[in-house]
Amino acid sequence: MPTPLIVSDVAKSFTMHLRGGLVLPVVRNVSFSVESGTCSVLGGPSGIGKSSILKMLYGNYAVDSGQILVRHHDAVVDLASAAPRMVLDIRRDTMGYVSQFLRTVPRVSALDVVAQPLTARGASVEEARAVASDLLAKLNLPQALWQLPPATFSGGEQQRVNIARGFITDHKILLLDEPTASLDAKNRAVVIELIAAKKAAGVAMLGIFHDEEVREAVADNILDVSQFSPRSIAA
Ligand SMILES: Nc1ncnc2c1ncn2[C@@H]1O[C@H](COP(=O)(O)OP(=O)(O)OP(=O)(O)O)[C@@H](O)[C@H]1O
Numbered sequence: 471m472p473t474p475l476i477v478s479d480v481a482k483s484f485t486m487h488l489r490g491g492l493v494l495p496v497v498r499n500v501s502f503s504v505e506s507g508t509c510s511v512l513g514g515p516s517g518i519g520k521s522s523i524l525k526m527l528y529g530n531y532a533v534d535s536g537q538i539l540v541r542h543h544d545a546v547v548d549l550a551s552a553a554p555r556m557v558l559d560i561r562r563d564t565m566g567y568v569s570q571f572l573r574t575v576p577r578v579s580a581l582d583v584v585a586q587p588l589t590a591r592g593a594s595v596e597e598a599r600a601v602a603s604d605l606l607a608k609l610n611l612p613q614a615l616w617q618l619p620p621a622t623f624s625g626g627e628q629q630r631v632n633i634a635r636g637f638i639t640d641h642k643i644l645l646l647d648e649p650t651a652s653l654d655a656k657n658r659a660v661v662i663e664l665i666a667a668k669k670a671a672g673v674a675m676l677g678i679f680h681d682e683e684v685r686e687a688v689a690d691n692i693l694d695v696s697q698f699s700p701r702s703i704a705a
Pocket of ligand 1: 484494496514515516517518519520521522523
């Protein structure tokens with residue numbers, strides 16, 4: 471099976487416009503690939519650029535240079551230079567992202583927040599809600615909460631809604647930004663199971679996991695982001 475995600479020589483810096491245009495280089499020469507049925511984990515100290523890499527891969531941060539090659543349907547697309555419409559297409563059909571925090575939408579129930587990625591891909595509302603219910607039950611979200619908008623949920627409850635929303639599709643690439651940060655041991659174990667199921671289904675995953683136990687359980691390989699840091703050469 472062709473490699474679903476190849477990152478080639480990517481560099482990123484932030485320009486601080488309110489600080490006289492000060493340029494902060496974050497990463498450079500970022501090159502790696504993620505194979506189907508595996509989970510790679512971004513490692514390295516705080517502030518080294520792990521989240522920035524995930525955000526670039528999802529198209530939330532622009533890159534300064536380099537390519538992010540995504541296998542999308544039967545083509546290979548460079549997400550780094552793709553038009554916004556193509557980025558949205560890739561997000562709908564190919565690449566999912568579980569962020570650390572849920573962005574809540576007023577008045578939309580937790581069940582529909584989770585079901586939405588499936589309806590966006592053409593599933594009926596009933597069908598999508600049935601799959602969403604299964605996932606929320608698996609993640610032990612009390613059924614009394616399913617019809618409520620998640621804005622007032624606890625951190626761990628919101629994170630479980632976010633995980634269910636990220637895992638509901640059959641996207642071939644999944645980016646995971648600390649999906650277990652606010653979870654208890656029981657629900658961390660559920661997430662480990664969900665990741666194992668995605669591996670079995672051939673999904674290519676890339677994540678950040680600060681919890682050592684979870685990292686040990688899911689990582690097929692660890693990419694040390696320090697090697698991409700301009701600071702490591704200066705040090
Ligand atoms: N939007 C932004 N604007 C300016 N600087 C940023 C921005 N996002 C990240 N940075 C800077 O880029 C560097 C890398 O941050 P990033 O969040 O990617 O690190 P990280 O390895 O994920 O850290 P942690 O493990 O603490 O979450 C930091 O110095 C951070 O201050």
